[in-house]
Amino acid sequence: xxxxNPNYLAGIAKEIRKKIIEMTYTAKSGHPGGSLSxxxxxxxxxxxxxxVDPLKPQDENRDILIMSKGHxxxxxxxxxxxxxxxPQNILNGFRSIDSDLEGxxxxxxxGVESSTGSLxxxxxxxxxxxxxxxxxxxxxxxxAILGDGEMEEGNIxxxxxxxxxxxxxxxxxxxxxxxxxxxxxxxxxxxxxDIGEKVKTFGWDIINIDGxxxxxxxxxxxxxxxxxxxxxxxxxxxxxxKGVSYMENNxxxxxxxPKNEEEYNQALREIGGI
Amino acid sequence: xxxxxKLESLREAYGEELSILGEKxxxxxxxDADLSTSTKTDLFGKKFPDRFFxxxxxxxxxxxxxxxLSLAGKTVxxxxxxxxxxxxxNVIRQSICYNNVPVNFVVTHSGISLGEDGPTHQILExxxxxxxxxxxxxxVPVDAAETRRVIDYLSKKKDxxxxxxxxxxxxxxxxxxxxxxxxxKSVTFRDGKDITxxxxxxxxxxxxxxxxxxxxxxxxxRVINMSSIKPIDRDAIIKAAKETGKIVTAEEHSVYNGLxxxxxxxxxxxYPVPVKRFGMPDIFGKSGKGMLLFDYFHIGVNDMVKATxxxxxxxxx
Numbered sequence: 001x002x003x004x005n006p007n008y009l010a011g012i013a014k015e016i017r018k019k020i021i022e023m024t025y026t027a028k029s030g031h032p033g034g035s036l037s038x039x040x041x042x043x044x045x046x047x048x049x050x051x052v053d054p055l056k057p058q059d060e061n062r063d064i065l066i067m068s069k070g071h072x073x074x075x076x077x078x079x080x081x082x083x084x085x086x087p088q089n090i091l092n093g094f095r096s097i098d099s100d101l102e103g104x105x106x107x108x109x110x111g112v113e114s115s116t117g118s119l120x121x122x123x124x125x126x127x128x129x130x131x132x133x134x135x136x137x138x139x140x141x142x143x144a145i146l147g148d149g150e151m152e153e154g155n156i157x158x159x160x161x162x163x164x165x166x167x168x169x170x171x172x173x174x175x176x177x178x179x180x181x182x183x184x185x186x187x188x189x190x191x192x193x194d195i196g197e198k199v200k201t202f203g204w205d206i207i208n209i210d211g212x213x214x215x216x217x218x219x220x221x222x223x224x225x226x227x228x229x230x231x232x233x234x235x236x237x238x239x240x241x242k243g244v245s246y247m248e249n250n251x252x253x254x255x256x257x258p259k260n261e262e263e264y265n266q267a268l269r270e271i272g273g274i
Numbered sequence: 275x276x277x278x279x280k281l282e283s284l285r286e287a288y289g290e291e292l293s294i295l296g297e298k299x300x301x302x303x304x305x306d307a308d309l310s311t312s313t314k315t316d317l318f319g320k321k322f323p324d325r326f327f328x329x330x331x332x333x334x335x336x337x338x339x340x341x342x343l344s345l346a347g348k349t350v351x352x353x354x355x356x357x358x359x360x361x362x363x364n365v366i367r368q369s370i371c372y373n374n375v376p377v378n379f380v381v382t383h384s385g386i387s388l389g390e391d392g393p394t395h396q397i398l399e400x401x402x403x404x405x406x407x408x409x410x411x412x413x414v415p416v417d418a419a420e421t422r423r424v425i426d427y428l429s430k431k432k433d434x435x436x437x438x439x440x441x442x443x444x445x446x447x448x449x450x451x452x453x454x455x456x457x458x459k460s461v462t463f464r465d466g467k468d469i470t471x472x473x474x475x476x477x478x479x480x481x482x483x484x485x486x487x488x489x490x491x492x493x494x495x496r497v498i499n500m501s502s503i504k505p506i507d508r509d510a511i512i513k514a515a516k517e518t519g520k521i522v523t524a525e526e527h528s529v530y531n532g533l534x535x536x537x538x539x540x541x542x543x544x545y546p547v548p549v550k551r552f553g554m555p556d557i558f559g560k561s562g563k564g565m566l567l568f569d570y571f572h573i574g575v576n577d578m579v580k581a582t583x584x585x586x587x588x589x590x591x
Binding site for chain 1: 330335344364373
């Protein structure tokens, strides 16, 4: 593993989490739970592992990230803002009528590669990018972030087969395995069981990690980058609502912001924002 | 007496044109979903295997990957049967149309002319489905020559997605090789002053035959090929309303949400005159010889003659 400064990345993740809480509380809507679970992964990607430059957002050799779970827009928008793609004060307009920050991930925003929100489509879109990179003999990486509830969509399984067929070793899918979807726990709504094993039978390499441990996230991504001929799925076992005690593992906060000022302040306090 | 018609396959014209364009334009990639020998994208696939992607019977991932390839800068053609592309409505809606990526969907085997495969495959709603999507443009080439020009045109376009609707059956050749396609413009195949038939696809040929028959009954019929359905040629429609006073629309499609609906909207908003929508009623098709099904469903040439004559004579107060 390359050298990295864990304190620096931890500080960034805190900043992003704080913004997720501010954005959803200000908007009085949005999806904090699945944004907080994927924050550590996004921090590692945008502040360490991905070759991206906010000053050259269309650079043809840049790495590509598709946020297939488009409801995690607060996490992606906040990460892009902190990374410098656009001013952070723009985040205050999230979901409001006079802002471009649409409720779900919107390609009109600098740094966003594809609009998402209706689930199951982002893996296939990432496959298109990965095939194009191979045709153009680029050595960039294509990342797709998937929700675990999203694995219930048929398009995902179609796309898993296609990635195997075309030996897309430049494709790295990261599964946010937080075990909660809108209606409740995944294993009650539609059991995914050992989802990594299922994906493995589709010809993918699988790496199981604690997705809220940034050291593990880094190791997994660096291993995946070295894949010779297979796509990799990193099964990032995460905690939905990570960092805010009353949100953690609570399906209620899949799509609900802090209820009142007390909850809002508690969330920021626990994250370490104030 | 009917003249002997020259028939040509639109889907073969598509496959041939694509494999010609692929020679010059190395940026073209083609995706299919296990129907390439029928959609004729196999002609491209055999020539350029590295740029041809058979995604299997998996239309959703085909459309998703088409979006990604297009976002990455490729010129993308994606084909299957018309009915199966509609499996992916919401993928087209979000990943293609909302992203506004210039993917070209060229679909075949639409309508009842498909024949023996029957109602499960004979889609009659797709023009409406696709026209309703923001950014999507919809074209139904009338013959092989127009198909070639449309495919050539789309290989150079980069501003929006397109839906191009082709058929299984060979259709009469109406355009010569000098024909050039202009998006949003119709072609008046026959001028007339009494009534106008606005049609697309096989119905243009039917309308030309019907016009010959009606000429003997002293009804002078204008026939317009409206292959560009979205954007549509508003000027030609309003002109027809003003100059001929009545309009018949004709399509191998449901009378709901197709050309009949579009023309009615434009006429109603701009220059209200009576409009007769000639096409499939709100029903499914059936198995049988493709070209026999038009008479079976009372949307053949003779039915068009009868409907047009009655409508022409009908008094509206």
